[in-house]
Amino acid sequence: HGPAVKLGVDHAAKRKTRLGIWMFALYFIVYAIFVGIGVMNYEAMSNVVFANLNLAVTYGFGLILFAIILGLIYNWRCTKIENEMNKEN
16 A cells, blocks of 8 residues: 555645744744743833733734744645645646
8 A cells, every 4th residue: 555645756845844834933933922021121011001901912812823923834835835846847
């Protein structure tokens, strides 16, 4: 029994990898700011900022939403890159 799909060469791998690294770096910076606020100014995390929720909860949910959005953008861009590369070959 073999694989369901015949695997070939992924000509878009380099561009997709570079995109993934940039998106990871962006998320890392946003997350590092969250950790930095928590370490250096933990009292600020208790400030109410949105809909009667404090900064810690708001920022935490924002991080989750941001990760989902980045994943959707990554999928959309990779599909576009793969389609472009397949058209060229």
